[in-house]
Amino acid sequence: VQLAESGGGLVQPGGSLRLSCVASGFPLSDNVMGWFRQAPGKEREGVACAGWNGRYTYYADSVKGRFTIARDNTKNIVSLQMNNLQPDDTAMYYCSPEPTAYCAVSWTSQGQVRYEPTYWGQGTQVTVST
Numbered sequence: 001v002q003l004a005e006s007g008g009g010l011v012q013p014g015g016s017l018r019l020s021c022v023a024s025g026f027p028l029s030d031n032v033m034g035w036f037r038q039a040p041g042k043e044r045e046g047v048a049c050a051g052w053n054g055r056y057t058y059y060a061d062s063v064k065g066r067f068t069i070a071r072d073n074t075k076n077i078v079s080l081q082m083n084n085l086q087p088d089d090t091a092m093y094y095c096s097p098e099p100t101a102y103c104a105v106s107w108t109s110q111g112q113v114r115y116e117p118t119y120w121g122q123g124t125q126v127t128v129s130t
Helices: none
Strands: 002-006 009-011 017-024 033-038 045-050 057-059 067-072 077-082 091-097 124-128
Touching: 002 091, 017 033, 017 091, 017 124, 033 067, 033 077, 045 067, 045 077, 057 067, 077 091
Parallel strands: 009 124
Antiparallel strands: 002 017, 017 077, 033 045, 033 091, 045 057, 067 077, 091 124
16 A cells, blocks of 8 residues: 655645645555644644545534545545645645544544554645745
């Protein structure tokens, strides 16, 4: 399993970024996929999750209405469109196959991870600052 995240960077508050995750070594279409983030000194938290075909999505309360997860199973890509970014969004962002079939089982709406994913990529850094 390989996961390659990209698209991070430095952005001002209110700005936007689009993250991409290229997955290989496993059938993306067989997995519920999630985006996670970890800020310095904090635990990793769930941010967004998409079901097998992307029709079902689930978001942490902190990003709901600002972030949008999407997936293209034909290209093995999962993306995260992030709008109206705020300093609290500063973190390293990761994608991973979810360890359960249900996003809301894997982590809570506050982002607390109940079941830790097995696979991680190198992540992509998002910094929101003036």
